[in-house]
Amino acid sequence: MTAPMHVPRFFVRQRITLMVNRYEITAANPDGSEGALLAFAEQKRMKLKEEVVFFADTAKTRPVFSFKARQRLDVRAEHDVRDEHGTPIGWFKKDFGKSLLRSTWHLSGPGFDAVGQERRPAIAILRRVWDFIPYLGDIWVPFVFHFDFTDxxxxxxxxxxxxxxxxxxxxxxxxxxxxxxxRLAAAMAVALDALQSR
Structure with a gap:
């Protein structure tokens, strides 16, 4: 079984503004460089129900897919991913209990259920310790962390x-x-950045 829109590799780049986080999703060229824009997303802050809309271009002329939380302001909320017509593509949610020590997510789509975790448990623990040490938690440190999802x-x-x-x-x-x-992969990739600290 192959998904209607499968892209084996792509890049996500975040651009931060005062009230909106913007994400550019670009294709990966055969040489590993960034290629054409595949989608552009915006995450508006301070919403009661988390929602991110992905557009075909940066001018936002056409929404092409989105994800939205089923519940309001809930760290355990499930997020539905839908195409431009509102048809479900899949869903994901954070496993709050397991994420206390090592961030864990569940991802589901037609024909598969997957679980994803931070690749390095030591980095996961270090990030949590750093946040609780007085004065250090306010210092921005670019922890490099990776997620791997398996069936x-x-x-x-x-x-x-x-x-x-x-x-x-x-x-x-x-x-x-x-x-x-x-679309499901891109939504999950953006959520790993946008929702990770929740």
Whole structure:
């Protein structure tokens, strides 16, 4: 089974403004460089129900997919990913209990259920300790952390997101499983940045 829109590798770059986080999703060229824009997303802050809309271009002429929380301001909220017509593509949610020590997410789409965790448990613990040390928690430190998602049934890799060492958040996303729709993968990749601290 292959998803209608499968992209095996792409990049996510975040651009921060005062009230909105913006994300540019670009294709990966064969040589590993950034290619064409695949989607542009905006996350408005201070919303009761988390929602991120992805557009076909930076002018926001046409929304092409989105994700939205089912519940209001809930760290355990499930997020539905829908296409431009409102048809469900899949969903994801953060596993709050397991995330206390190591961030864990569940991702589901047609034909698969996956679980994703921070790749390095030591970095996960270091990030949490850093946040609780007086004075240090207010100092921005670019912890480089990666997420790996595997199929719950087979243990095979489904999706990986690797954060790059840059001032602005930038991620290299690989999707080896052809069942994972690009729109679901892109939504999950953006959520790993936008919702990670919640």
């Amino acid at each position: 719950k049934a087979t243990g095979r890799p489904v999706l990986s997101s690797e954060r790059k060492k840059t001032i602005r958040d930038r991620y290299d996303v690989t999707v080896p499983d052809p069942r994972v729709d690009f």
